[in-house]
Amino acid sequence: MEDLKCDAMTEKRKRRLRQTVKFGIIASPFVIGGIGFSLLYGGSVISGFYDALCLYGLQLNVDKEDVNLLINIARWAAPCMTVAVLFTVLSAVFKNMQVRRKVRKKDAAAIHGDSRYIPVVGQKIGKHAVVSESPLSFRAPRQILIFDTDYEMFQYLHVHEKDLFGNPDKILYLCTERIARGSYKEQGLQICNLAENCGRAYWKENLLQKDEKIIVIIGFGNYGQEILNQGLLMNVRDITSDLQYHIFGNSKEYQHLHHKLSRFVNVGNDKENRVEGRDSVIFHEELWYEDEALIQAADRIILAYDEEERNLLILNELHKYFIMNKIYIKVFNEQILKTLWDIEKMQIVPYGTDEQMCEPEMILGESTLIRAKMCHATYIRNAPAEYGGCREKEAGSCQKTLNACISCPHFLQDWNSMNYFTKYSNVAQADHMCVKEQILMEGYTYPKGVKKGDFLKEIYRNLSDEEKNKMREIEHLRWMRYHYLQNWDYAPKRDKQKHFHNLLVDFSDLALEEQMKDDDTYNTMFEIYNEG
Known part of the structure; x- marks a missing residue:
């Protein structure tokens, strides 16, 4: 997640830099011409920059024979900038008209935020997507907020509270990896927990097979916890079962929050209190590589760290030092895996890629x-x-x-x-x-x-x-x-x-x-x- 935040900040800096460069290019004839006219007028700065401004309107206030090199550069560049500005304005008007037309449709979905997911989400939603900063976008019946941090999302909600709330016909989707669903005042508010949806999609796309008994989950943050939760809900295949879920990661908070877990599974390796015919969830305090026998015996290993570079590092270590069965890895781009490994031969299965996370079903459900x-x-x-x-x-x-x-x-x-x-x-x-x-x-x-x-x-x-x-x-x-x-x-x-x-x-x-x-x-x- 830290890397994602850094990427987001870098992208913001790039946007600001692009805007500054654009403004600089448009203003350059004004500056160059102002200097040229000031030199021509013997130091009259105000008159010089006024005449430089007139160049944008194709107006040259001196004889052509008197112009110097700087004025000559500015008088040709300024009309080009004028055309560029007019084109930009017309483009903005045209986009506004498009937005106005789109938001009237019942399937329109406006997308707000600064997440790296936004361009892909817009592409996936297709013609119904409204990716625009125009105030008109708030008229769309579906509003999707995707920010890199929950803090930024709540700041945006505060600023645009009147635009986003109060309309019973409007549905607001808050995309987050941390906030759980709850009973909220606004009936039109939908929490899209990306980690939960990823966990649900993972088990539906990778159904457990009858011969699989030992499941190892490495990484127990937002995604690892939801992989376990949805696995416990989905993997009910018989009236008796002996599945083993082995968890590597900090589970203290999870165990306290889910204090009824022992009602339906055996928690830990306590053989005396073990109930036959129940699945088991074992929370390991040791690190994953300290239990070599378990890693070798696992029917499937799920790499589920929120920080996806850690998953890649562990995948590398697993294949370097162990003889592995199937490994599922949470990774943002499948192509990275294909570049580094023969994923079919090595039974490496990616899940939760950006492509998958941005599917309309993942967000809108x-x-x-x-x-x-x-x-x-x-x-x-x-x-x-x-x-x-x-x-x-x-x-x-x-x-x-x-x-x-x-x-x-x-x-x-x-x-x-x-x-x-x-x-x-x-x-x-x-x-x-x-x-x-x-x-x-x-x-x-x-x-x-x-x-x-x-x-x-x-x-x-x-x-x-x-x-x-x-x-x-x-x-x-x-x-x-x-x-x-x-x-x-x-x-x-x-x-x-x-x-x-x-x-x-x-x-x-x-x-x-x-x-x-x-x-x-x-x-x-x-x-x-x-x-x-």
């Missing part, structure tokens, strides 16, 4: 949120009206598809009133669909001409009762992990304010009706896969 909304829509359609369910659906008068359901005023009112915890519970459910698909598709391939959802539904329908119950329990385990990671706990009576839930119990202790409700997550998945 629109398709993920659509799936999450569909998950919640299923709940609304099945819940009694007295518990927030849809009255029309309960009465049998609504036949909307899930896609249509998430645009319904009743649904939107309910979704917008939800806190971040409930919204992202649905996001976590949507994320896990690729794992459920992986489980169901084991031994199968999709046939041509058949919708994915229909094919998966048929596989699920043909499962034995025991296998279906196992799938339901997998979903219940995933749901419990989400709650425990947010420090919820069991209580006989549900209390959202105190983070208590009456269903945080073993699957076997649930009433049959509650067990069967987990079928809804699979039915939702089938419908989502069919609707695309």
Whole structure:
């Protein structure tokens, strides 16, 4: 991160230097001509510089025969500068017109900040992107703030508070690596935690395989912590599991903040209190290279330092001194790896590159949120009206598809009133669909001409009762992990304010009706896969 800040400051200095050079070039005929006229007039500075200024308007206030070399240079250069200035002004007017036209569109997204990501984000968003310092850009329905430091972002928010807040139809995305989601006053405020989104994308793109048991995470800053968090949420593949997550890095704060971790995993190497059939998270105090046996035994090593040059240095050391399995590395540019190593032969897989981090889905998360909304829509359609369910659906008068359901005023009112915890519970459910698909598709391939959802539904329908119950329990385990990671706990009576839930119990202790409700997550998945 320090290097990124230095890069950002260097870029700012370059911008200021470019602006100074431009101004100097435009003013040079004025200075040269002013000196020339002053010499011609015998030292009359004011008159000399006035006549030099007139050169910009193609006006020469002396006879051509009297001009000296300096005046001659200035009288040819000044009109060129005038043309350049006029061109710049016209260009600015044209750009303003473009911005005015763009911001009227419902998909327009204005991008503000000084991050190195901005040009790539603008390119990825495409024709809907508004990368401009014009005040008109604040009219766009989506505002994206990407700064190199959170301090700069909050300073910008303070200065432009009236432009960015107060409009219920405007969505503001704050891109950060540190700030966690929360329940904020402004409903249109979306925290885009780049580290969290990177962790979620990593596990979805690199699904855990059945033969992988030992996972080593080296670097436990913002990105390393989210790799672990999202791994714990995503890698629920069976009702018993013995995955090992080995963490190298400062984990003291993390362990205190996630003090319910031991509710669902074994923490540390304490064999006496170990619960069989649970994953383990081992926080190492020693340095990674001090446990040679573990490094050699790891099924996958994930290099996750926030400072990406450290990842490159460790990668070099790993391949220099160890015989390695697959290594995943957080790096800003894949080409660097390809230049230095044969990444396919050496099983080096980059993730979290600038190219990937700037994808609209990484920042706006629109398709993920659509799936999450569909998950919640299923709940609304099945819940009694007295518990927030849809009255029309309960009465049998609504036949909307899930896609249509998430645009319904009743649904939107309910979704917008939800806190971040409930919204992202649905996001976590949507994320896990690729794992459920992986489980169901084991031994199968999709046939041509058949919708994915229909094919998966048929596989699920043909499962034995025991296998279906196992799938339901997998979903219940995933749901419990989400709650425990947010420090919820069991209580006989549900209390959202105190983070208590009456269903945080073993699957076997649930009433049959509650067990069967987990079928809804699979039915939702089938419908989502069919609707695309």
